[in-house]
Amino acid sequence: MIGIIGGYGEVGHHACLTLQQYGIGPLKIGGRNPEKGKAKQSDVLPGAIWELVDVEDDESIARFIAGCDLILNCAAPSHRYSRRIAKICLQHHVNMVDAGIDNDYHSNPLETGDNIIVYAAGATPGFSGLFPVWFGQQFDKVHSLLSYYGTSGQLSKAGAEDYLEGSLHSNNVPRAAWRKGIVPNVLFRKSGVEIPFFPGEVTLFPLFDDETQLVAQRLELENGEWYAAVEGEKSIAALDSASFEYKANPKTMIEKLCFAVEMDTLGRSPYFILMVQLTGESESQEKTQTAVYEVGKIIPFCGKIAAIIVKAVLDGKLKPGLHHTASIKDIDYVMDHLEKTDSNHTIQIIDHSIEELSVEEEGTL
Structure with missing residues (x-):
């Protein structure tokens, strides 16, 4: 029995569909209104059962977990519920995959005993950490990384x-880069930038967190820079005020950001783009390549990633412990399964740097 908490939300729903495609089950789908879930899903998930679970109630969570071989947590916001549900899973000796993340796992990990907890089983964090390590397998040695990711929807x-x-969490090091170690305050925000494959001008925000550090260590980088590419004036303005407003009035700031994103994305096609440039050595030759992963809607993609990680646990691909998705060793397993899903995505590996691609887009290369 696989229990999916938050299984009739958008991410959970797509995870359930993918699990069903794999023949994994039976599926027990939980939420505060199971009848709503049944009405939404019974036609496409005929073998599932729906059961009440209140993520604010430890006893309710424990009742739902009973009889399950593994729990997939898709309840959001994950910073409120991930650790809580994980602890109850461990008390009942049940493995768990979490589409979300507790931001304190790196600094304050859980003792899992003989069980497995995998977190960040989504697009970002998660896939955004796996993809550059997978790409790095094309090299004998990687020296430097430059990464941009952006999403619209x-x-x-x-x-x-x-x-x-x-x-805004303390594990985000301000304006940091990797220079054989973490070096803060060396990168800067860049406005009005055009990047290949992105549909318009973006503002680049330096990004450094537990996942980027994990990638740097796995690739044994000398240099690494990561940026979030944000489009839309209203979204950028909202993010500029977030560090002050969110602490003072979280609800208002959340509503402000949602409205800004809605206004900025009106009439635009949704996307998730992850672009990674690596420079290193291959067959004793220096080489630079750029890998681009593009997918339309990010939420179905997150659900598919979560389901693949569930399958990885069931197939014995992870040992007992607390694992960030970006730390999974058998990356080819994840990528191969992703290729076999009906995800509308493209992967390109190009023998040019991002700068060269930018020049090419202008028609001068």
């Missing part, structure tokens, strides 16, 4: 809360 209140909690 509507933002839920829970998603906005998790985003703000993550971006």
Whole structure:
């Protein structure tokens, strides 16, 4: 029995569909209104059962977990519930995959005993950490990394809360880069930038957190720079005020960010783009390549990633312990399964730097 908490929310729903495609089950789908879930999903998930679970109630969570072989947590905002649900899973000796993240796992990890907890089983963090390490397998040695990621589409209140909690958390080192170690305050925000494959001008915000550090260590980088690419004046203005407003009035700031994203994305096609440039050595030759991963809607993609990580645990791909998704060793397993899903995505590996691609877009290369 696989229990999916928050299984009729958007991410959870797509995770359930993918698990069903894999023949994994039976599925027990939990939420505060199971009848709503059944009405939404019974036609496409005929073998599932729906059961009440209140993520604010430890006893309710424990009752739901009973009889399950593994729990997939898709309840949001994850910063409120991830650790709570994980602790109860461990008390009942049940493995767990979490589509979200507790931002304190790195500094204050859980003791898992003989069980497995995998967190950040989504697009970012999660896939955004796996993809550059997978790409790095094309090299004998990687020296430097430059990464941009961006997403466009509507933002839920829970998603906005998790985003703000993550971006303002103390594990984010301000304007940091990797120079054989973490070096803060060396990168700067860049406005009005055009990047290949992104649909318009973006503002680049330096990004450094537990996942980027993990990537730097796995690739044994000498230099690494990560940026979030944000489009839309209203979204940028909202983020500029977030560090002050969110602490003073979280609810108002969440609503402000959701409204800003909605206004900025009106009439635009949704996307998730992850672009990674690596410079290193291959067959004793210096080489630079750029890998680009593009997918339309990010929420179905998150659900598919979560389901693949569930399958990885069931297939014995992870040992007991607390694991960030970006730390999974068998990256090819994840990428191969992702290729086999119906995810509408493209992967390109290009023998040019991002700068060269920018020149090419201008028609002068």
